[in-house]
Amino acid sequence: MSTETMPAKSLAPVARGGLAQSVTDSLTIAKRNLIRMMRIPEMVIFGLIQPIMFVVLFTYVFGGSINIPGADAGNLKQAYKDFLMAGIFAQTVTFATAGAGAGIADDMHKGLIDRFRSLPMARGAVLTGRTLADLVQTALTLVVLAAVALLIGWRAHEAIPKVLAGFALLLLLGYAFSWIGALIGLSVRTPEAATSGGLIWLFPLTFISNAFVPVDGMPSFLQHVAEWNPFSATVQAARELFGNTIEGRPVSVTGAWPMEHPVLASLIWSVLIILVFRTLAVRKYRSATV
Template structure:
């Protein structure tokens, strides 16, 4: 029996219950279906881990002694500056995979089968994004181990460090809803992958992730410091204890850089609220 059939049978309501409870159950069923698929196709997780590991190694050893952080080109300083940015890039680049997965299910007709079931409309998308969050969490755990091997260190207590990773995963979950909307809006998985990456590159590079914003033109400094990606990177650095001496919190007086943890939480919740609504509406209109 296929995973889709298993999900279909489990998703059918067994009796009366609240709509919220039914939605949660249906979402968990779809998440389980996607996690089983990942287990059966381990290369999905393998390739998802290899790319960020390559970024860690390349940025650390190629750029590590060339980029000035607070007036110093000490490679160790750059490692501590860099890793929050690499972690954030990893969780956001998972957006492309989320969009491609949904587009693939649409292309194969699996979404149409789910639509015929008596299940909550948003459960298919919620389950998919939960499964992607689990995969991203595994990737981040592996990546953190690699970061420790190359010399990255956190300087806060374990509670703050875990909060830093949770902040990053929340942003990744928020962006997965953007990926879901893209996946529902295109016709092929290839288009979803391209559409999921084309806007991520400027978002991640016009930020404080890889270089301090002090060297950017003035107008880009404003863009970078109001970028939700930058807020999460700065918040993670603060929680990891990786803030750099000589590098100012903000050069434009931007509120998100003065309060990066709160700004990151606000951005992530706002993105989830907006793009989940749009994605579920797109799903419903396509099903009508």
């Protein structure tokens, strides 16, 4: 009498495949993170305070001292408000990167990522869901910030579809940078390190740009850096779509292509950043949780 030996079944969860399943899993994780944000409202409140402070400080402290080339001499303060706000909007969406990285690092530190990995779900869903939830929070912050900007006198001078397109480009840049934050969060050991790592490179990126001061006054080599900066491309695109540019003023000091075609350049930069850093982040996620 012979006994037939049956192969033992693996107890490891098998991730279900398919684009539809990946979308479903990502939305489930995004919902989980949004519920968490609603239960901790101070996360949203503190995220609003910093950009509002930047608006007030730059407008009322520096606004009267910064000259925008080509602006009407009798309307310098209003010219700076129109010039500034696209930069503040862009800074706000990119600074959310630090929060995204810290959140993922915290989940790693608490072992939550390993729990997600034990479930039969798409591997990239955890990171995609997290970045989508951060995008929703960033959009909320942007709405509040736009209201504050209107209160202090900023105005958009284009039709509503163009204005909405400007905000869409800003959110796309923020989403792209959130993948950089995800990679940083997976690469460090603590949330504190993720916060520091998420901010240390953002300051030179945002300040060596056309966001807060005209590029004209920078040294020649910094002008080239600023005008090829992906952050600058989105700022310039937003200014054009908001109607906040000065008629007759050259859009570029160095003749840089991104400044001559800012909307297209902003799209290219953002999509490229998403493709590169999403690939790296998902790869890091897989190796970090094995």
